[in-house]
Amino acid sequence: AQSVSQHNHHVILSEAASLELGCNYSYGGTVNLFWYVQYPGQHLQLLLKYFSGDPLVKGIKGFEAEFIKSKFSFNLRKPSVQWSDTAEYFCAVKDTDKLIFGTGTRLQVFP
Amino acid sequence: DADVTQTPRNRITKTGKRIMLECSQTKGHDRMYWYRQDPGLGLRLIYYSFDVKDINKGEISDGYSVSRQAQAKFSLSLESAIPNQTALYFCATSDLTGRTEGSTDTQYFGPGTRLTVL
Numbered sequence: 001a002q003s004v005s006q007h008n009h010h011v012i013l014s015e016a017a018s019l020e021l022g023c024n025y026s027y028g029g030t031v032n033l034f035w036y037v038q039y040p041g042q043h044l045q046l047l048l049k050y051f052s053g054d055p056l057v058k059g060i061k062g063f064e065a066e067f068i069k070s071k072f073s074f075n076l077r078k079p080s081v082q083w084s085d086t087a088e089y090f091c092a093v094k095d096t097d098k099l100i101f102g103t104g105t106r107l108q109v110f111p
Numbered sequence: 112d113a114d115v116t117q118t119p120r121n122r123i124t125k126t127g128k129r130i131m132l133e134c135s136q137t138k139g140h141d142r143m144y145w146y147r148q149d150p151g152l153g154l155r156l157i158y159y160s161f162d163v164k165d166i167n168k169g170e171i172s173d174g175y176s177v178s179r180q181a182q183a184k185f186s187l188s189l190e191s192a193i194p195n196q197t198a199l200y201f202c203a204t205s206d207l208t209g210r211t212e213g214s215t216d217t218q219y220f221g222p223g224t225r226l227t228v229l
Binding site: 006032046049098099 | 142144146151152153154155156159161169201203216217218219220221222223
């Protein structure tokens with residue numbers, strides 16, 4: 001079965017800093033990959049997803065992720081974070097008919 | 112997502128009590144899921160249902176049961192609650208048929224139910 005690793009458990013940045021959150025999945029073949037965000041006190045919302053085609057995927061709020069098949073990775077990036085990006089970020093991979101979620105990365109952005 | 116609702120939003124109960132968490136959706140999706148979220152563990156799948164007659168166990172189904180009363184309703188029950196079931200519970204839906212543009216495989220989450228078992 002697939003698994004997902006998010007190695008950054010807690011990231012602290014100042015506003016305007018660049019962000020990269022790591023996500024690795026366990027095995028290859030055709031993969032569907034997702035990044036979800038959970039703002040404080042809220043439910044999970046989809047940031048972006050990769051199904052096929054261009055490995056650089058652009059999502060909402062200026063986020064993007066790059067699928068690198070050779071590295072089994074789908075890292076999330078943002079060139080310049082804002083205080084409002086403070087949230088928990090979850091990477092997920094489709095496994096048969098289910099989503100497998102990583103343990104999440106808590107991002108804190110200070111003004 | 113306002114299209115996926117959960118009741119109650121918060122619940123405090125005692126060990127041994129039976130608890131039901133309810134989820135309703137107006138998205139017309141076939142598939143529904145129950146997850147629990149614990150700090151440092153992310154989301155773990157409890158049960159999922161592909162349609163009214165289809166129920167499947169997730170990775171942590173012990174101590175839980177579900178009922179898919181209709182396409183739009185999926186309830187999670189804790190038959191005899193215990194303290195380590197204290198968690199945030201999320202319902203989600205998805206439309207794997209892709210009938211809604213861009214929705215294939217995407218899961219849409221409800222607001223969550225915070226359950227505390229004393």
